[in-house]
Amino acid sequence: MTLTAPYRLEYPYKRGLGPVLGAFFGALRAGQLLGVRSADGSVFCPPTEFHPTTAEAMTQMVPLTGEGVVESVYWIARPQPHHPLDIPFAFVRVHLDGSDSFFVHVLDTRGDSSLAVRGLRVAPRWRAERQGAITDIEAFVPLDQVTDPVAAPMKTMERAVIPVELDYVIRAGATQSTFLKQLEQRRLVGRRSPVNGQVLIPPRGACTESGEPCVEEVDVSSSGVVTTFSVIRIEFPGQRLKPPYVCAAILLDGADVPLIHLVGGDPNDVRMGMRVRAVWTEEPQASMEAIQFFEPTGEPDAPFDHYKEHL
Amino acid sequence: MRPVAVVAFTHSELDGQSVWDDVELTQKVCSAVRKQVGLTQNDIGFTVSGSSDFLSGRPFSFVSALDGVGAFPPIQESHVEMDGAFALYEAWVRLQHGDIDTALVYAFGQASLGDLNRVLGLQMDPYWAAPLGLDEEAVAGLQAAAQGLSGAVQRVPLSDGAAAIILAAGDRALELNEQPAWIRGIEHRMDCGELSQRDLTQLNSAHACAKALDLSQYRIEQAELHFNFEQQRDLLQESLQLSGDIPINVGASSQVDTYMVSGLLRIGEAAQAVMNGSASTTLAHASAGPAMQQNLLCVLGAKP
Amino acid sequence: MSRPCAVIGVGQTRYAAKRRDKSLAGLVREAADRAMRDAGLEWGQIDAVVLGKAPDFFEGIMMPEHHLASALGATGKPILRVHTAGSVGGSTAVVASHLIQSGVHERVLCLAFEVQSCSNAMWALSPTYPFQPPTVAGAGGYFAPLIRAYIRRSNAPPEIGWKVVVKDRRNALKNPLAHIQSEPTLEQCAEAPILWDPINYLETCPSSDGACAMVLSSEAAAKEAPTKPAFVQGTSLRSEPIFFPGRDQVTPQAGRDCAADVYRQAQISDPLNELDMAELYVPFSWFEPMWLENLGFAEPGEGWRMVERGDTDFGGVLPTNVSGGVLSSNPIGASGMIRFAEAALQVRGLAGAHQVEAVRRAVGHAYGGGSQFFAMWVVGDTPMAS
Incomplete structure (x- = not known):
């Protein structure tokens, strides 16, 4: 059985807008749709800075009424959490009056799919509170349900903050799952390369040198030598430990590649060649975090020659 | 151009969620494909792969996958953040130089780690599409609607997996395989980036590839096409002006979408048909991007 | 069989911590427009585009080449997207040069970019991935132990x-x-202040926004270019796994092989004397002496002496990173291409105030991952005689 764990990737991405998108999003905040006109007179909304076929730069902004005709409809019968409406709705491409492109947005027909058809004339339903985002238009709606937006001053926007959130379920592969379950039993088990006889830990699906599978398991010691290290003093978003802390390459006795882990205690005492041993967490766990950190054993340091081939 | 052929092709199990990680998948296909033609990694002139960081949710996913290749002594290597079919294109270009004769191409993808429908929302306009919750299905749905179809779109089933191909040039191809699948032509094109500015019923880039290849000159006996939604099959056949009696997606691996690998798999299946003698000229296709924005065509034949 | 490839256009944006004055499309276009103007070309004359950048996580856009197609004039054209970690800017140029050398295309636009201000590099490069210990602390966290190992081996003084x-x-x-x-x-x-001991704040590259573009062409197309071209005399890509027994991470075999390969193609036997300047990928200052050794400019353990003697200064034996290098501008995905482009500018005599006198041959270098992906090129004022 492979091990799994949830993993979330999320960040509020900050995007510079530049003059064209800045004007577009600024206008949305003011309750107005703007397009961009190209040299050949075509009008695109949402505006893009460069012409789709000639690549010419386009800067001339033109106001649109916001009214248009639905060109294509895709009905969402069961909205998902990431969708903008929580009742059944349609994603639509709207041919806005005065434009030569198709505005992609959502159509709200109060859950009635029979109203969401090609050819329907629609206009935006604006939010009362707008921030200069595409969602300032709550949805497009049939013309008879349109009300004028609450007025707001027009001002070019400089940047947008666009959050991205994605959920994953990460699976350890077969080799890694075995290794992690052995860690749960407080065993450090590497694998021997069938080609060069050397022991990799953590084991990979293959001998990294030859690409041949490694199947022979080899118990290695939970003590070893710090070959090299860094004291992390920088702080950064998403950091799990409070600096300063020591990340080290540790050549475990019986292994042929260093393992990267933490060394506890006073960072100023850590040295190349220092002998360390694993300190296990009280609760067993199938994770590299089953080892809390490595601590000095107090034995004499290993000579440089012992580990110089592992830097 | 220098004649280049597919001489070996393999893929992992393609039955949904994989029990292997990227390194294991890579190891299995690279090792197997080399064994087919009796080569070791040291014999390979150029290695190139395709994969996506957002698919596995971690940056540099291709870095750990390299552990499965056998990349020491160091190898001449490159990676595209694209379907493996585009990696194969890069290898085909590299083999034109004439100083090396073989290339290993591989790709891996495990769409089951995340929600691909949502992940692919990040391929669209970064200013308005993500906040709108536009996802892969919605875009395919709008494309289907533009085709005049109604109802929910049907996605081709997803699978995790990996594939590998060995290319060889000139006489080396014949030394490695009595019947190589020669690349008679390979072309790829991109359409404009804005969904709002595209006629979604026209796959201009696929059509442009067909035109560049002069596809009508070939008697295609089998076509392996890469589409993620059933209705895109018709769009593709139209854009490529493929006759309705050409069998499509005969290959076993063409029944699923192995995201980031599918295009390479289609080339592999089209090549396999030539290598095993069941066809003398075949067509492979790969696509990428929202509503098939980017397309690649490759014609394979029994003769260079 | 391979034919000559020339650099006929170079364009770069201004680099800054935040280029919020431009959208992503606007920013890449700033570099592309400058390269196109330098090459004297219209968009219709470009056959293909090769785009490179580091992980998509930086901007939160998956495969941004789809979004950027119009800005790059790529509608209806082939476009490839390269990602080889930190070396990607260099690899992108090499892939583009292959498109010319192979005879597939006449004129190719290659461009690499990063908009680091969209997110945070330390965040993007330090995922708290399940099952792993919380040891990942950005690029500096990875490279600091290697620098410590270099200092220990070479006994170089801290200055x-x-x-x-x-x-x-x-x-x-x-x-x-x-x-x-x-x-x-x-x-x-x-x-x-120390960030990742032994690396301190000033010894560290900044996080930058920016893009770098080049137009590469065949020799015939270069004859029509308005300014002097630089010719690609050799290119090389080399990779090795991140961990294997006995791996020398301080001076990786892949780097040595990459250099040997590119010198062989350019018929260089004594790189220190035959190359007039170098643009090396040095994101942390100690990597300058490390790469001087790895790339054969100095004997093992002796690279720091070149620094000490001022050999890599402007006016030294091997002026290195006269553009200011990665230590002064670091839009990660573009940083490798900037090295390649700056080498070409020097050969063309177009580097402006940082032009080194009489450059006939220069080397551009990039690396990435755990010091495991390498890309290099040598450019000169003539094509290599075949």
Whole structure:
């Protein structure tokens, strides 16, 4: 059985807008749709800075009424959490009056799919509170349900903050799952390369040198030598430990590649060649975090020659 | 151009969620494909792969996958953040130089780690599409609607997996395989980036590839096409002006979408048909991007 | 069989911590427009585009080539997207050069970019991935132990790291596009706060926004170019796994092989004397002496002596990173291509205030991952005789 764990990737991405998108999003905040006109007179909304076929730069902004005709409809019968409406709705491409492109947005027909058809004339339903985002238009709606937006001053926007959130379920592969379950039993088990006889830990699906599978398991010691290290003093978003802390390459006795882990205690005492041993967490766990950190054993340091081939 | 052929092709199990990680998948296909033609990694002139960081949710996913290749002594290597079919294109270009004769191409993808429908929302306009919750299905749905179809779109089933191909040039191809699948032509094109500015019923880039290849000159006996939604099959056949009696997606691996690998798999299946003698000229296709924005065509034949 | 490839256009954006004045499309276009103007070309004359950048996580856009197709004039054209970690800017140029050398295309636009201000590099490069210990602390966290190992092996004095910073930041004052426009003193370097011991703040590259573009062409197309081209005399890509027994991470075999390959193609036997300048990928100052050794400019353990003697200064034996280098501007995905482009500018005599006198041959270098992906090219004022 492979091990799994949830993993979330999320960040509020900050995007510079530049003059064209800045004007577009600024206008949305003011309750107005703007397009961009190209040299050949075509009008695109949402505006893009460069012409789709000639690549010419386009800067001339033109106001649109916001009214248009639905060109294509895709009905969402069961909205998902990431969708903008929580009742059944349609994603639509709207041919806005005065434009030569198709505005992609959502159509709200109060859950009635029979109203969401090609050819329907629609206009935006604006939010009362707008921030200069595409969602300032709550949805497009049939013309008879349109009300004028609450007025707001027009001002070019400089940047947008666009959050991205994605959920994953990460699976350890077969080799890694075995290794992690052995860690749960407080065993450090590497694998021997069938080609060069050397022991990799953590084991990979293959001998990294030859690409041949490694199947022979080899118990290695939970003590070893710090070959090299860094004291992390920088702080950064998403950091799990409070600096300063020591990340080290540790050549475990019986292994042929260093393992990267933490060394506890006073960072100023850590040295190349220092002998360390694993300190296990009280609760067993199938994770590299089953080892809390490595601590000095107090034995004499290993000579440089012992580990110089592992830097 | 220098004649280049597919001489070996393999893929992992393609039955949904994989029990292997990227390194294991890579190891299995690279090792197997080399064994087919009796080569070791040291014999390979150029290695190139395709994969996506957002698919596995971690940056540099291709870095750990390299552990499965056998990349020491160091190898001449490159990676595209694209379907493996585009990696194969890069290898085909590299083999034109004439100083090396073989290339290993591989790709891996495990769409089951995340929600691909949502992940692919990040391929669209970064200013308005993500906040709108536009996802892969919605875009395919709008494309289907533009085709005049109604109802929910049907996605081709997803699978995790990996594939590998060995290319060889000139006489080396014949030394490695009595019947190589020669690349008679390979072309790829991109359409404009804005969904709002595209006629979604026209796959201009696929059509442009067909035109560049002069596809009508070939008697295609089998076509392996890469589409993620059933209705895109018709769009593709139209854009490529493929006759309705050409069998499509005969290959076993063409029944699923192995995201980031599918295009390479289609080339592999089209090549396999030539290598095993069941066809003398075949067509492979790969696509990428929202509503098939980017397309690649490759014609394979029994003769260079 | 391979034919000559020329660099006929170079364009770079101004580099800054935040280029919020431009959208992503606007920013890449700033570089592309400059390269196109330099090459004297219209969009219709470009056959294909090769785009490179580091992980998509930086901008939160998956495969941004789809979004950027119109900005890059790529509608209806082939476009490839390269990602080889930090070396990607270099690899992108090499892939583009292959499209010319192979005879597939006549004129190719290659472009690499990063908009680091969209997110945070430390966040993007330090995922708290399940099952792993929380040891990942950005690029500096990875490279600091290697620098420690280099210092231990070579017994180099600490001021070497500071000297490189002062030199590169001084050079950047001559490059109006460079992000950092201030020259620290050695004393300031000595007292800068430690980020990843032994790397301090001043010894570290900035996080930058920006893009770099080049137009590559065949020899025939280069004859029509309005300015002097640089010719690609050799290119090489080399990779090795991140961990294997006995791996020398301080001076990786892949780097040595990459250099040997590119010198062989350019018929260089004594790189220090046959190359007139170098643009090396030095994101942390200590990597200058490390790469000087790895790339064959100095004997093992002796690279720091070149720094100490001033050999890599402007006016030295091997002026290195006269543009200010990665230490002065670091839009990660573009940083490799900037090295390649700056080498080409020097050969073309178009580097402006940071032009080195009489450059006939120059080397551009990039690396990435755990010092495991390498890309290099040598450019010169003539094509290699075949």
